[in-house]
Amino acid sequence: MDRREVAAVLAYIGRPDPRTIPAGTGDARDQIVQWQELLSDVPFATAHGWDVREAIRAHILDSPYPILPMDVARKWRAYRRDRLDRHTDPTPVADPDNPTAWRTELLGTRHAVATGMAAPSPHRQLTGGPHPDVDARLAAVGSSIPPAVRAALAPYRPARAAREAAVAAGQPDALSVPCRWCHADKGEPCRSRRLDLDGHARGNAPRTRPHPTRVDLAVAELARQNAA
Template identity: 65%
Template sequence: MNRREIAALLAYIGRLDPRIVRTDEGEALDQINRWDELLGDVPMATPHGWDARIAARQHIRVSPYQILPADIARPWERYRHDRLARHTDPIPHADPDDQAAWQAELIGTRRAVASGHAAPATHQQLTTGPSHDELAARLSEIGSCIPAAVRADLAPYRPARAAREAALARGGPDALSVRCEWCLAQPGEPCRRRRIGPDGGARGTVPRATPHPGREDLAAAQHTPQPAMA
């Protein structure tokens, strides 16, 4: 803010809180000088959500104390930090071999975001919408996005999933497709080994590498063998 904006801000605050009003010309000039020294690098408003008048009004609404320059500067610093935390540096248009130009463009983009003159650039996120037809066909062809070699390497670290995949590969029933009547595991969840205390209550549960036999029997009873391919 420049001195004219500081004076306008003080006039706005004075209408909301007369305690800050200075009737003596010398005192008013000193007040403007102090606020200008402390808030000279804080803008009055930016195109992306910051307004010093809103910060001042919010302080006067919730605080019984007379407003100080710090009550404007603190919200401004929070605003800057929040914008930079949501910003992901886009790839500069400068030549990557020109390190000075590359770095200057990155710094300029960050300063524009921090000062509120540009919106933060964020990564595009995955959505839950329908997948592309080509992607669906490719996944149907290969069966999984995890290569077979990687799946074999991961088997010792996820034994329940490995046992389930092995059973499906043999053409057997999927035990995890039904609810376990013993440990009450829901479909898709591995069975758990319950530790029973002296009072008969469960003290803890540990995932099992294989489903309970009763769950396997229930899945087998509901399993419909697939017809062989001609």
């Protein structure tokens, strides 16, 4: 703010809080010089949310003490921090092989956001859902994993491969129900649990094939669903 804007700010403060009005002309000049020295980099108002009058009004309503220039400066710094915290640097249009131009544009964008001359650039989000091409490709392939990739991964995940093969053959998915033998939850493979003589488990390795009782339970569940 320049001296004229600072004088306008002091006049605005004096209306709701007469305690800040100086006694004479000399005191008023000294007050303007003092305020202008501390608020020289604080704008009077910006196009994106900052108005020094709003900061003054908030201080008068919240604090019983007369407002000081550092109170306004602190609110301006908080405003700058908040805007930069909500800002994500967009990719500069400058040539990335020219680091000087790239850095100049990046810093210029940050300065414009911090000083209220530009709005913060938020994180880019997917708001329209998947691209239509994705749905078309999934409809053609039938899965997000192509068959060739699924076959290549089968040796590394035998339990899932056996599950997919059973479903493809029209058999029930045994992992869709819990196992009453090894107490595996839905979606988890069965486990080979070996017990010591004292009844404690000493083995808990995952099985490629589910327990027969789990398969029977899945068959019964599928028949119940078809009957319903």
